Amino acid sequence: MKPILKTVAAAGLTLGVSATALMAGTLSDRIANGDPIRIGFANEVPWAYPGEDGAAEGFVNAYVIGVLETMGYDNIEPVVTEWGGLIPGLNAGRFDIVTGGMYILGSRCENMTFSEPMAKVGDAFIVPAGNPKDLNNYEQLAEKDAIFVTGAGYNQIEAAERGGVDDDKVMTVPGPTEILAAVRAGRADAGGVTYFTALNLAEQSGGDVEVSDVSQLPDWTQNWVGIGFRDEDADFVEKFNAAQAEYLGSDAMMGAVSAYGYSTGNLPGEMKTADACAMK
Incomplete structure (x- = not known):
């Protein structure tokens, strides 16, 4: 092929x-x-x-x-x-x-x-190993005043708004590599991607990040x-x-x-x- x-x-x-x-x-x-x-x-x-x-x-x-x-x-x-x-x-x-x-x-x-x-396919977050702030859905991001990073043009921007996350708490970057870098460096508390991408980024990170508990995301995050x-x-x-x-x-x-x-x-x-x- x-x-x-x-x-x-x-x-x-x-x-x-x-x-x-x-x-x-x-x-x-x-x-x-x-x-x-x-x-x-x-x-x-x-x-x-x-x-x-x-x-x-x-x-x-x-x-x-x-x-x-x-x-x-x-x-x-x-x-x-x-x-x-x-x-x-x-x-x-x-x-x-x-x-x-x-x-x-x-x-x-x-x-x-x-x-x-x-x-x-559903959404997922990448979070620091151990998920220290217990961030598993958009409502928790809003409640805990967390910094959320996702990609420019990603659907997670709209999802974060629907979940009540303030605009000034949403950081946009070009793509997955930059999302992983932001979470690794502590510039963001969670990174929003698709479930497939989250698994790949967690594997790339060598244990620095993990995938959130996607069972806590509401049905409306399915796409x-x-x-x-x-x-x-x-x-x-x-x-x-x-x-x-x-x-x-x-x-x-x-x-x-x-x-x-x-x-x-x-x-x-x-x-x-x-x-x-x-x-x-």
């Missing part, structure tokens, strides 16, 4: 400003012209991230590549950017599909079109993950959804994503994107 992916030059990974990247036209038009399908993602282990050889790694990338292959497409090009640049980059035409592992939120549904859900497209590519999204319906939960899919920690418990169930957009 990896040889079909074209490595993007380092200068283009962040900026995405080449003439090809900004070429106009719908995704269907680009495919008809023989152009690659460009998948955009940030460095979010284990969701979607660049491998050492520039290939697209992570369970969302593996999933999208699997769906596209069932549709007959194998000319795929990875484009890496910061998390906060994914939706702007998509709408600017720097890539065609967001595979970063985005929760379907009303605020995002206003700016792009999501596929039907491909996963159900559904979709694949992002430009609004003008509705025709392609319809075809993608049809292929996804056959691929989701299949042996082929589970074989591709299980190595990254995705299990049958993460399958999205009966949730529809329209309902997820309206809920959050």
Whole structure:
């Protein structure tokens, strides 16, 4: 699978400003012209991230590549950017599909079109080893006047507001590496990420941080993950959804994503994107 992916030059990974990247036209038009399908993602282990050889790694990338292959497409090009640049980059035409592992939120549904859900995932906090301030949900953050760090553009910003955390107690940084650094250094009492990311950061920390007790988070912190497209590519999204319906939960899919920690418990169930957009 990896040889079909074209490595993007380092200068283009962040900026995405080449003439090809900004070429106009719908995704269907680009495919008809023989152009690659460009998948955009940030460095979010284990969701979607660049491998050492520039290939697209992570369970969302593996999933999208699997769906596209069932549709007959194998000319795929990875484009890496910061998390906060994914939706702007998509709408600017720097890539065609967001595979970063985005929760379907009303605020995002206003700016792009999501596929039907491909996963159900909850939030989690990373906290110093031993969780000295006993921080396991957003209400506890507010009650204990804790400093909370999360990523720019992350859904946890809205979740913290809903949980009563004051704006001046929320620190935003570019991504997981900086979130871990802030908690490690004591600049933040807890870091808000997804459960998958929290497990990875705790493992990276060598025992400095641990994952909070996610059983104390309310049901409203559960989220559904979709694949992002430009609004003008509705025709392609319809075809993608049809292929996804056959691929989701299949042996082929589970074989591709299980190595990254995705299990049958993460399958999205009966949730529809329209309902997820309206809920959050």
